[in-house]
Amino acid sequence: MTTSLPLVFDEPRRAKKPPRHLADLSGEERRTAVAALGEPAFRAKQLSNHYFARLTSDPAEMTDLPAASRDKLVAELMPPLLTRVRNLECDDGQTRKTLWKLLDGSLVESVLMRYPGRATMCVSSQAGCGMACPFCATGQAGLTRNMTTAEIVEQVVDGARALARGEVAGGPGRVSNIVFMGMGEPMANYKAVIGAVRRFTDPSPEGLGISARGVTVSTVGLVPRINQLADEGIPVTLALSLHAPDDELRDELVPINNRWKVDEVLDAAWGYAEKTKRRVSIEYAMIRDINDHAWRADLLAEKLRARGDWGWVHVNLIPLNPTPGSKWTASDPADEREFVRRLQAGGISTTVRDTRGQEIDGACGQLAAANKA
Numbered sequence: 604m605t606t607s608l609p610l611v612f613d614e615p616r617r618a619k620k621p622p623r624h625l626a627d628l629s630g631e632e633r634r635t636a637v638a639a640l641g642e643p644a645f646r647a648k649q650l651s652n653h654y655f656a657r658l659t660s661d662p663a664e665m666t667d668l669p670a671a672s673r674d675k676l677v678a679e680l681m682p683p684l685l686t687r688v689r690n691l692e693c694d695d696g697q698t699r700k701t702l703w704k705l706l707d708g709s710l711v712e713s714v715l716m717r718y719p720g721r722a723t724m725c726v727s728s729q730a731g732c733g734m735a736c737p738f739c740a741t742g743q744a745g746l747t748r749n750m751t752t753a754e755i756v757e758q759v760v761d762g763a764r765a766l767a768r769g770e771v772a773g774g775p776g777r778v779s780n781i782v783f784m785g786m787g788e789p790m791a792n793y794k795a796v797i798g799a800v801r802r803f804t805d806p807s808p809e810g811l812g813i814s815a816r817g818v819t820v821s822t823v824g825l826v827p828r829i830n831q832l833a834d835e836g837i838p839v840t841l842a843l844s845l846h847a848p849d850d851e852l853r854d855e856l857v858p859i860n861n862r863w864k865v866d867e868v869l870d871a872a873w874g875y876a877e878k879t880k881r882r883v884s885i886e887y888a889m890i891r892d893i894n895d896h897a898w899r900a901d902l903l904a905e906k907l908r909a910r911g912d913w914g915w916v917h918v919n920l921i922p923l924n925p926t927p928g929s930k931w932t933a934s935d936p937a938d939e940r941e942f943v944r945r946l947q948a949g950g951i952s953t954t955v956r957d958t959r960g961q962e963i964d965g966a967c968g969q970l971a972a973a974n975k976a
Contacts, residue, residue: 611733624753652808696772713758723780729787752798790828824868848903876915889934904949
């Protein structure tokens with residue numbers, strides 16, 4: 604069951620980064636960049652309004668800017684970063700997975716999921732992933748490079764455009780939720796991810812104006828970064844991919860556990876909940892005959908309850924999604940039901956995730972499973 608891939612925290616030195624983009628910059632940095640191009644600093648707000656509020660980067664639509672300035676400003680501050688390779692849809696067009704090619708040829712994926720009353724974007728933060736979890740297609744792909752803040756933001760802006768234009772089944776709408784559960788370990792690309800979170804949550808036109816409560820940042824358990832996130836002052840939801848309550852199994856399922864053990868990770872998660880007053884989500888992929896034993900449900904409930912009974916945590920069970928050639932498979936439904944029953948009997952709020960996008964390899968753990976361009 605052990606994985607042969609090493610843990611990788613730092614991107615390869617050869618990684619080539621894309622040019623600077625408006626979304627990489629804070630409001631003050633945008634004003635400086637615009638002034639450096641010989642334009643009045645207030646043009647930065649006009650550009651931000653076009654990109655974040657009007658969702659356009661077409662200079663022809665920027666009629667409030669002098670014609671002589673538009674092309675220069677767009678070329679310098681809104682360079683193309685992502686090229687669509689293809690869209691795949693399911694759920695009657697309400698789930699859409701997009702395969703993107705970055706400027707260096709790297710491939711990443713994002714998924715737009717529309718539900719009654721909300722629309723969620725699942726975004727990638729790295730090309731590939733260095734965390735080497737053996738049951739995850741992305742983790743088995745290895746790490747190609749970190750994505751920039753703007754590359755992360757562009758995935759959401761594209762989804763927002765599609766919704767605003769009524770291109771997604773269900774009529775015009777807007778992105779209400781963002782989850783960092785696509786390709787990559789967000790906490791291993793911390794600076795760019797926090798930059799993207801700020802662009803998502805900054806009020807329009809500085810950013811997209813999405814509530815921080817609608818943003819979820821996931822991690823396999825990089826304890827120092829969880830602690831750092833707690834101090835950012837942005838009350839996003841923390842999702843901890845635990846997958847096992849005991850070190851013996853988690854060492855194999857989630858190799859980062861060899862550095863930060865279950866109790867250390869849960870202590871950090873509890874600390875995040877205590878500081879932010881935001882309920883932490885524990886993600887737990889249900890794998891048949893591997894981590895779905897009744898005694899593990901009891902142990903998980905015991906460990907979570909021992910840290911507090913004030914509703915600080917919610918367990919999100921995920922039926923394992925299949926990936927080509929994998930020996931792993933989802934738990935028997937009866938075992939899943941017993942797991943839920945024992946967690947709830949232990950006083951732990953628990954749900955089973957509604958898996959969307961499985962048919963198009965767009966569900967949890969499947970991204971990069973079949974992303975050949």
